Amino acid sequence: MPHVYSADGTSIGYDRLSDAGPVLVLVGGGLDDGTENRPLGEHLASSFGVVNYRRRGRGDSDDGQPYAVEREIEDLAAVVDAAGGRAHLFGASTGGALALEAAAAGLPVDRIAVHEVPYQVDEAMVAAWQTYRRELDEVLDAGDRDQALRLFMLLAGSSEQDVAGAQAAPVWPALRALAPTLRYDAACLGDGPPPAHRLARVRQPVLLTTGIAVDPQMAGLPVDFFGAAADAAAAALPDARRDTVEVAGHVADPAVLGPILGTFFAG
Template sequence: MDKKTNSADGTSIAYESTGEGPVVILVSGAMSTGGTVAPLAVPLAEHFKVVVYDRRGRGESRDTPPYAVEREVEDLAALIEAAGGEAALCGISSGGALALEAAASGLPVRQVAVYEVPFAVYEGGAKERAEYTERLTEALEQGRRGDAVELFLRLAGMAEQMIQGARHSPMWPGMESIAPSLAYDNAVMGDGLVPRDRLASIAVPVLAVAGSASPAWMHEAARAVARTVPGGTYRSLEGQTHMVEPEVLGPVLVEFFGR
């Protein structure tokens, strides 16, 4: 990241931009940095000025306790101001929940696209989120970062064998290093349910996307977002999973943001 901007509370947020034109800011999800979504900037940068940033508490960005979702909205406000005063947002997974909250908060956002925000639309979803929150908080307070990462991977549906394999892989130390930010994404997700009142207040177009190979509840969550936002649209991407391919999602975003 070659640029810095200061959020309202003084926290330094690292970002970089490529391309020219209307601004699009990419918002990453849990256990990720700006580098995770950077490949998506490649197809978009042919048409837009694309901003990729490290959310607070991860990558090259700093952090200032105590955490609140409002601070991350202020981070986006600072990025939008630094980029020219207006932007479209594209949020991946829980980053989509943050992008939607930013739009609902009245930031100068012209459009929002989200990919598979994991809102619970199934029975027991809120209870599952509450149990996860309790166990995650306990693990982080006790400094058990590895256990916190395991909790998240189980919540995401990863098989136990794959989790143990990841724990013994070279990428595990990096995952543990940003484990405290799991609490931030958890806060962004609220009680885990679709925040219908907040979504209903969004006054800009919203595109909610899911992959056809993802679980059915992911599609229902995307449809719920599209139905609740006054200017919402739903779209399914053939053959895609939660790990969406940039070359597939990119053209869809170019079409939407180019309207």
């Protein structure tokens, strides 16, 4: 698999799924080793030159330290440069926050689509987010990856039963390996609410999509959590459009989301 080197020398792995048209770079979300977006990329590969990369600390990408959101923006810049110098972006969940930060920083990107970015807009959720960030730092500094994962799942609306089931599942060791990157996703979301002053710098067209219902594994979240977050972000963006996808689930069905994205990126 090919790699690029970021500005700080960190090696970032990526896959070029096709060369069919304008470049489209997929940006993964929390606890994603680069596999989550791949089905969507394959769905869009007949119309776009799809590039799916692994964010630093995930999969075959290195984890250069010290971490900063600016380093992740440089990683994405290196991927875009290797793909031809300009690209559309699709960001899933916290990957959407990173995509918007990259656009605000001036990366050479065209259209941007994000799905269910978990910005916090409710006062109680903002307080919970700030507590989570503090506790996440504490447990990761102590080397307790299991507790880091539990904190993340509970914040994301999972029940104690859901957490116990996940911990007993075969996927748990892979999630433990990714647990340190939860701090990176938290940094991309910052204080919790949409960063209106930075989003105002994003002049490209932005599509914000959300599902029609909350993922069953996130049932503890407030009603319309992702919709409210997307509406707040859209209000801060100069050229935003909103769409609701007819699926229930944080990872949208490529067969449903794919055509919406295809139309948007085609202009």
